[in-house]
Amino acid sequence: MSEWRPTADFTALGRRAQLLSQVRQFFQARDVLEVDTPLLASAPVTDPNIEAIAAESPSGEGQLYLQTSPEFAMKRLLAAGSGPIYQICKAFRRGERGRRHNPEFTMLEWYRPGLSLADLIDEVAAVIGLASGYCDTVVMTYQQVFEKHCGLNPHSASIEALRDCARQHLDLSFDSDDRDLWLQLLMSSVVEPALDPEKICFVADFPETQAALAKVGVNEDSYPVARRFEAFYAGMELANGYDELRDAAELVRRISDDHRRRGVAGQCLPPIDRYLLKAMPHLPECVGVAIGFDRLVMIACQAARIDEVIAFPLERV
Template identity: 35%
Template sequence: MSSQPWQTLPDRMALLRRRNLLASGVRAFFTARGYSEVETPYAVAAPGEEVHLRARQAGEEWLNTSPEFAMKKLLAGGSGPIFQMARVWRDEPWSDTHAPEFTMLEWYALHADMGALMAETFALLQATLPPAVSCRGITTVLDEPEYLSVAEAFARYAGADVLGTAGDARALAAQAGVALRDGEEWEDLFFRLLLEKIEPHLGRGRATFLTHWPAAQAALARRCPQDERVAERFELYVCGIELANAFVELTDAAEQRARFIEDRARRHALYGPDWALDEEFLQAVGQLPACAGIALGFDRLAMLATNARRIADVLWLPAAPI
């Protein structure tokens, strides 16, 4: 029979103390670089706009799925570089690497491009983690990361031209050598191939920055000036775990509105009506300074720091038996 979380504390105290040291190290890292730590509301009117977003309702409001909208309003108001260790909720099932309620470390660097933000992110890992980390049987050495575009990753591991087949699920399936499932659209197949053929190769031996995502998979990111088929987005993988997701931020309010309206239509067709569009956020987008932002799973970072097998092991009081 599973134990209740509080009954396992003696076995987990060393991991939890290391988690606390990690949090102190993160705060020291950003304070030394001139960032201000902020706090934003957990109950919000609009938790996000992703097509497949699973938000949890709390009365007439919604529990935060990310502090992004609120932090961008602060940036538009003149906050300067900011970071936050926010409690967030995603109404998705428990797994060894995901908790429905978790801590997200999010920060925004002013006048930063993708290269600068990747360098800062890797510097954070080197400042707060050992030179080599192991988790769930995989070891990553934190010296020289791998930089791999999504197009390169699909060509290497799936044998497919992911940009050339954009919107054509049959062509992508044929190139990747897989059968197209009933009702499977290009985006569905994209994420299936990413999960099955690409991600098993990432963040093993060395950290991987997976960069330049198809524009349709980055609704809040700026399009790449050199190739508008892709957006200035990257994800970071360490020990085979997706650790962070980042954008060079879109600052065009009209384009942001158009993207939101398109995503909302798709989401409502799939899941039904939900929250009103955050007009205050759209106003803030048009006043954003040039910036890049990143969301990093702090609990997953704690797993890397402690070689924990399950995310529940590094949570003080996980809301499920362990």
């Protein structure tokens, strides 16, 4: 029996250690401060697509959560005047297990006051390049990739058109009036697999309904869009970057909408992070991004499964 052994070999673990060192050197050269924030949080994200893992408070009173991202704590540091910061840390998400997912994973996240989203895209490409080697980079809008691979404009297409397109590509046995469900299904099942796996592909300007904690602006065709991007390489989503929202009232509105959608879906309604709300008025203009570090290691090792680059996945803890 070998269940006690690591699933990753020591060559992969050595490359992982090397990549950690390279990332730290990358940010040190740019005067970005490495920070360390708690893994426990009083409130998790409210995004209906992300479920936090609850933990009993050490005091025995109330409930805490294992962080799904260091975002909220890092924004409090930014609001307090930290300047540019990054963090490499463990994050936890309930129910996420598969070829590229483990409920406990390593995240690389950084925030850059004063930089543009285009500047951040350049930095993300450089960080991915530490794992992939030199690659061509392509930047497209969400509208452009949908028009190219689905033949429709995601901002103006009707729910019926989105549904019909999904059914042309996929064998589906359900129906829905949720516009974002169809957009996300087409993005993950049609658009993403069509992206060039040998280039670092950035998709920017998502629909405003998928803004999460990004600002909303207007694109050249006058459609409202979320000022955010996702990065893809080798068939994997690697990064999610935002021009960060700074409006506390808008944050409360979006949390309320998350709670509404969670209620409809029968999900729990997590508490609101009161510390983040108090910090929001002091948050500087900044951009931020999160990268799944384990996936970077998968690229560096040409691994097919996350288990090949982490010592002990869920089944061996």
